[in-house]
Amino acid sequence: MRIGFDNDKYLKIQSEHIKERIGQFGDKLYLEFGGKLFDDYHASRVLPGFLPDSKLKMLMQLSNMAEIVIVISAADIEKNKVRGDLGITYDVDVLRLIAEFEERGLFVGSIVITHYAGQSGAKQFKEKLEKKGIRVYLHYIIEGYPANIPLIVSEDGFGKNDYIETQRPLVVITAPGPGSGKMATCLSQLYHDNVRGIKAGYAKFETFPIWNIPLKHPVNLAYEAATADLNDVNMIDPFHLEAYGETTVNYNRDIEIFPVLSAIFEGIYGECRYKSPTDMGVNMAGNCIIDDDACCQASKMEIIRRYYQTVNKVVKEEASENEVYKIELLMKQAKITTDDRKVTLAAKRRAQDHGMAAAAIELEDGTIITSKTSDFLGASAALLMNALKYLAGVDHEVKLIKPEAIVPIQDLKVRFLGGRNPRLHTDEVLIALTLASCTDENAKKALEQLPKLKGCQVHTTVMLSEVDIKIFKKLGVDLTSEPVQTVKKWY
Numbered sequence: 001m002r003i004g005f006d007n008d009k010y011l012k013i014q015s016e017h018i019k020e021r022i023g024q025f026g027d028k029l030y031l032e033f034g035g036k037l038f039d040d041y042h043a044s045r046v047l048p049g050f051l052p053d054s055k056l057k058m059l060m061q062l063s064n065m066a067e068i069v070i071v072i073s074a075a076d077i078e079k080n081k082v083r084g085d086l087g088i089t090y091d092v093d094v095l096r097l098i099a100e101f102e103e104r105g106l107f108v109g110s111i112v113i114t115h116y117a118g119q120s121g122a123k124q125f126k127e128k129l130e131k132k133g134i135r136v137y138l139h140y141i142i143e144g145y146p147a148n149i150p151l152i153v154s155e156d157g158f159g160k161n162d163y164i165e166t167q168r169p170l171v172v173i174t175a176p177g178p179g180s181g182k183m184a185t186c187l188s189q190l191y192h193d194n195v196r197g198i199k200a201g202y203a204k205f206e207t208f209p210i211w212n213i214p215l216k217h218p219v220n221l222a223y224e225a226a227t228a229d230l231n232d233v234n235m236i237d238p239f240h241l242e243a244y245g246e247t248t249v250n251y252n253r254d255i256e257i258f259p260v261l262s263a264i265f266e267g268i269y270g271e272c273r274y275k276s277p278t279d280m281g282v283n284m285a286g287n288c289i290i291d292d293d294a295c296c297q298a299s300k301m302e303i304i305r306r307y308y309q310t311v312n313k314v315v316k317e318e319a320s321e322n323e324v325y326k327i328e329l330l331m332k333q334a335k336i337t338t339d340d341r342k343v344t345l346a347a348k349r350r351a352q353d354h355g356m357a358a359a360a361i362e363l364e365d366g367t368i369i370t371s372k373t374s375d376f377l378g379a380s381a382a383l384l385m386n387a388l389k390y391l392a393g394v395d396h397e398v399k400l401i402k403p404e405a406i407v408p409i410q411d412l413k414v415r416f417l418g419g420r421n422p423r424l425h426t427d428e429v430l431i432a433l434t435l436a437s438c439t440d441e442n443a444k445k446a447l448e449q450l451p452k453l454k455g456c457q458v459h460t461t462v463m464l465s466e467v468d469i470k471i472f473k474k475l476g477v478d479l480t481s482e483p484v485q486t487v488k489k490w491y
Helices: 007-025 041-046 054-060 074-078 090-103 120-131 182-195 218-226 238-244 252-269 292-315 321-333 342-354 379-392 403-416 426-436 441-447 466-474
Strands: 028-033 066-073 107-116 136-140 170-174 200-205 234-236 249-251 358-362 368-372 457-460 478-481
Touching (some): 007 200, 066 090, 074 090, 074 120, 107 120, 182 252, 342 358, 342 368, 358 379, 426 466
Parallel strands (some): 028 170
Antiparallel strands (some): 358 457
């Protein structure tokens, strides 16, 4: 768990670079913000030392000159699109984002509903926001976007969109997820500002792929693994290479759309100030890597984690086999297998030795703790108990929760709540441990070790229930599981 990224340096030089970019254009900069502003755990996993809220802290350094515009697609509202990591719909996430930004002293100027065509869900959401005193703007579907440049850059294209009234020189355009229309919103504003004689520019802030490290660097390969469902592919930016003779990394969607963007800029301004997709970016993360080997190792573990995440989704019919094939190819490029993750190997060995479900955790000091299913506890619950006892210096044979305290809970689950599995899940064993800590000093010591599990690696030989998955997530544990279901679900 070596630190490989200088977070303080990142906050400093990233904010300075954005200020410089504002100065290049004059009055205003529209900054398209890709990826997650909050809880960017992917970045913190592949760049050890990068804090999950680093991008937010960077923005807070610019809070006096920045305002935030949140973009949501009417199509996503209509189909109740859900954020996979949070389990909430995009429209609910917009309200969450507003609250989170304002709580940190950042100004949310307005909400833009894109791809609007009179959808009833979008209308209702607009009314709901306006009742809360939030300004809402509508952007419409433009036929032939993004190829029909003459129509796009006209009164019947961008000209039909509502003009977003902004107050500050840095306008951050963000969204609950990809495909919301952030870039089109920026371009629409540039068109309207130009008509009004306002000097404005556009830039893109996307952490990955990192443009100034090698194409096949594990950090960039991990980004491809994370976006396997989007079919993103990292590529050498041919426009940057031609313009400057410098090799930089970008990804296929930005490279493919650049000629169109260039034509739109020319339609608005008469010229395009950017010579490549890389030129548009303001990401300085690559300049803050201080231990390349640490980042490489962390990224390789992330690729394996993404592999397991995807094969689990395939079993649940939430992903395609093609996504698995892509990540398997990335693993070959990184020269790794699942056995390179220590806990994976340890859990599988424990399962083979005992012929039942098992789990393993790698603690911060490198110690591997394993567990298996017992009469009282599932493998995951047993793993938590074993790890906490080790961290607290409590002998493994000591029973922190007495069997007579577990039996009534099992009876409740099976006899009264209709459960089939009497064994305690992770949430139940933590509640039982909490109760035991009221009278047992060892249980109290063990409970106090919970924060030390953050950032630890866990692997289980069977897929876990949603309850167990959520508990590990709340503890900050990086979890993977073999794609084996203990109970076949038909509906």
